[in-house]
Amino acid sequence: MKNKVLIKIITGVFVAIIVCFMIRTHILSPIIVYGASMSPTIHDNDRIIVDKLLYKMDDVERFEIIVFKADHTHNYIKRIIGLPGDYIEYRQNELYINGVQYAEPYLDKNVIKTRDFKLEDVANQYQVPEGSLFVMGDNREVSKDSRHFGFISKEDIVGNAKFIFWPDSLVDFFP
Incomplete structure (x- = not known):
């Protein structure tokens, strides 16, 4: 009798x-976030939940926060700025996508002092290639992002x- 109970407990735990x-x-x-590249949205040492299964890689949306493979050992967390075919430009701390200015309410306007750039400054291209994304951290001054390493492939996305x-809290959802 004791053996049956013990086997059931061990099986249940297993x-x-x-x-x-x-x-x-x-x-x-x-995952644990290391670094300040996503401040003020996500801070150093914050723990976040990443959706791996339900996330459809073909259904990425602009301004969504994703985790992606940076190399064989590291993942990065950044915000999607440019989708395939987009032309990205950053002038006087304002984001332009396909010539249209976009508001970025998630940024700390007091901290941003980012140099102006056009996409060709980064990768000698005017458009985000098919199957790729342009990502940036919210803390533009310190973020290592697509301005530095170029586009990311949709296949490298781990989840959102x-x-x-x-x-913070369990109810601190991202937009």
Whole structure:
């Protein structure tokens, strides 16, 4: 009798561990943010949940916050600014996409002192190539982003950031 109870407990724990592993690997994953490139939206050492499964790579939206593979060992978290075919320009701390000025309410206007640039300054191209995205951090002054490393491939997207769960709160959702 005691052996049957012990086997059920061990089996239950084993199944729970496997389910948690599968959820973390394929559906939702917690990550720790290192650096200030996404301030004031996300801060250094914030913990966020990344949606890996339900996120449709073909359904990316402008201004969405994503996590993507920067190299074999590191992931970056940035905001999508340019979609395939877009022309990106930044003049006098104002964002222009395809010649239209966009408001960026998520930025701390007191901190931004970013040099002007056109997309050709970054990659000698006027448009974001098909299958690629142009991403930027919210803290434009310190962010290492597409202005530095160029476009990212949609295949490199890990998922989109859903919410901060530490230290802020479970209800701090992104737009």
